[in-house]
Amino acid sequence: MQCKGMWDDLNCWPPASLGEMVSQPCPEFFNSEGRVHRNCTANGWTDLLVPYEDACGYTFNDTLHFLAESSDSHLYFSYVKTMYTVGYTLSVISLTIAITIFCLFRKLHCTRNYIHIQLFTSFILRAMFIFIRDALLFTDEKLYHCDYYPVACKVVLMFSNYSILANYSWLLVEGHFLFTLVSRSFFSLKKHLAWYIVLSWGVPLIVIICWGCAKYFYEDEGCWDTRRHEWIWWILWVPVLLSICMNLVFFLGIMRILVRKLRMPDAQRNEFSQYKRLIKSTFFLVALFGVHYILFVLPVEVSSSVFKIRTFAELALSSTQGFVVAILYCFMNGEVQHEFQRRWRRWRLTQHLPSRRKQHRGSISQSGAPHTQVSLLPCSPGSLAASGLPVDIVEM
Numbered sequence: 497m498q499c500k501g502m503w504d505d506l507n508c509w510p511p512a513s514l515g516e517m518v519s520q521p522c523p524e525f526f527n528s529e530g531r532v533h534r535n536c537t538a539n540g541w542t543d544l545l546v547p548y549e550d551a552c553g554y555t556f557n558d559t560l561h562f563l564a565e566s567s568d569s570h571l572y573f574s575y576v577k578t579m580y581t582v583g584y585t586l587s588v589i590s591l592t593i594a595i596t597i598f599c600l601f602r603k604l605h606c607t608r609n610y611i612h613i614q615l616f617t618s619f620i621l622r623a624m625f626i627f628i629r630d631a632l633l634f635t636d637e638k639l640y641h642c643d644y645y646p647v648a649c650k651v652v653l654m655f656s657n658y659s660i661l662a663n664y665s666w667l668l669v670e671g672h673f674l675f676t677l678v679s680r681s682f683f684s685l686k687k688h689l690a691w692y693i694v695l696s697w698g699v700p701l702i703v704i705i706c707w708g709c710a711k712y713f714y715e716d717e718g719c720w721d722t723r724r725h726e727w728i729w730w731i732l733w734v735p736v737l738l739s740i741c742m743n744l745v746f747f748l749g750i751m752r753i754l755v756r757k758l759r760m761p762d763a764q765r766n767e768f769s770q771y772k773r774l775i776k777s778t779f780f781l782v783a784l785f786g787v788h789y790i791l792f793v794l795p796v797e798v799s800s801s802v803f804k805i806r807t808f809a810e811l812a813l814s815s816t817q818g819f820v821v822a823i824l825y826c827f828m829n830g831e832v833q834h835e836f837q838r839r840w841r842r843w844r845l846t847q848h849l850p851s852r853r854k855q856h857r858g859s860i861s862q863s864g865a866p867h868t869q870v871s872l873l874p875c876s877p878g879s880l881a882a883s884g885l886p887v888d889i890v891e892m
Contacts, residue, residue, distance in 0.1 A: 499536035506548060512536040522552035576808055577630065583815025584623035590819045591616040594826035601835045607689050611666075611673055612825055614693065618663040619818035625656035633719060649719040654708050657732060661700035664739040667786040669696050671746035674784075678753050700735070707731045743785040750781060783820045788813055 498514035512518050516536045522528040530552045533545040544551070595616050598609045632649045669692045676688070710728045711720045723729055782788055792810045826832055 498538065499541050502541060507532065509534060509541065514538060522548070526552040528552040572804060576811060577634070579808070580811040580815040581627070581630075583812060583819070584626060587816060587818030587822070588620055588623045590822040590827075591620050594822040595620075597826060597832060601832075601839075603835055604831060607686070608673070608677075610689055611669060611692065614696065615663075615666040615670055616818070616822065618659060618666045618696075619821070621659035622656075622663045623815075623818065625652060625659050628652050629656045633721075650711075653720050654704055657707065658700055658704040661703055661732065661735060662697060664736050664786070665696040665700055667784075668739045668743055671743040671785045674781075675746040675749055678750055703731060703735055740786070740789045744787055744790055747781055747785050747787050780824055783817065783824055786817065 499509075499512045499516075501511045502509045506523050507520050509518055509520060514536055517533055518536065519531050519533050522530045522532065526548075528551075532548060532551045535542045535545070595613055598604050598613050629649075629652050632646075632652055673688065673692070707728065708720075710731060715722060715725050715728055717724070792806060
């Protein structure tokens with residue numbers, strides 16, 4: 497091969513041998529059946545033998561119109577990509593800190609937080625594989641337009657889709673776990689956790705293997721991001737839609753239970769306090785369950801302005817959801833705040849005890865009798881926990 501593949505901003509030219517003349521059809525937006533030609537020489541590709549304006553039959557005004565539309569579209573997707581990259585970066589940083597906190601503090605080791613850790617991990621995997629996918633797809637325009645995708649691109653897309661499926665699975669686990677917790681008086685936590693781990697990581701793996709086989713045998717094109725056969729993508733969409741719908745059912749069931757408990761006669765709260773707590777609970781549940789995804793289920797025409805608005809909103813919410821969940825269920829968690837306060841008091845205690853001991857010895861040597869030492873121990877955990885922010889619904 498003498499001439500490498502090339503993208504000339506309008507058409508893709510495949511690799512060619514020395515002396516070969518390559519013919520390509522006019523781009524689709526020209527609505528022309530004409531063709532353009534280039535020769536492969538020792539100095540590389542020649543200019544077009546017949547310019548686009550003559551071979552494809554378009555005018556200068558048509559060119560300006562196309563370039564304007566192309567520029568607007570490129571600018572829009574550039575803004576969208578920057579937006580969700582920032583959102584996923586914030587999510588990865590906050591979720592990593594949250595997982596570290598849950599793992600380091602032994603008093604935070606419980607089934608509820610173990611499930612939170614699995615959900616946080618799925619968010620991190622989702623973000624990381626999206627970063628890798630974008631790096632493979634959008635760093636080289638020749639790859640994007642000319643369909644010269646390496647096998648690694650297809651593998652990364654499979655892992656990216658797997659992490660998305662796993663993320664929806666763990667959102668469903670959070671919904672089922674919390675619904676079971678508030679609706680039943682007793683159930684086996686360890687048994688549920690084992691099944692949650694097996695199903696939430698295993699079922700998406702089975703689904704993604706089926707999808708990969710279907711793509712390989714029926715639509716092995718590009719980076720496997722084409723959608724010529726819609727039924728192949730329904731292999732991914734059906735589990736996602738089921739997860740969203742089931743979480744909506746759990747959400748409504750939990751809200752019904754919360755409303756019933758808030759209206760009980762023995763609830764010593766005024767009406768404003770009840771509604772305030774209900775609104776807070778609703779916000780926490782929406783963030784944890786991903787109920788907002790129900791707004792983006794209905795299909796929208798790709799060429800419409802509504803599609804652009806919906807895409808921007810969906811990516812903004814999905815990219816920052818991990819950040820919001822980490823804030824609500826870790827950093828604002830009453831148990832986490834109490835543990836940090838306890839560790840801080842312990843550190844202060846170790847810093848002050850040596851100086852108090854010196855003072856104590858000095859007072860004994862001067863007066864000959866010991867003084868009563870003021871207790872520097874922290875408050876009881878129960879009193880501190882009662883003053884913490886009850887973020888998890890089970891604490892409410």
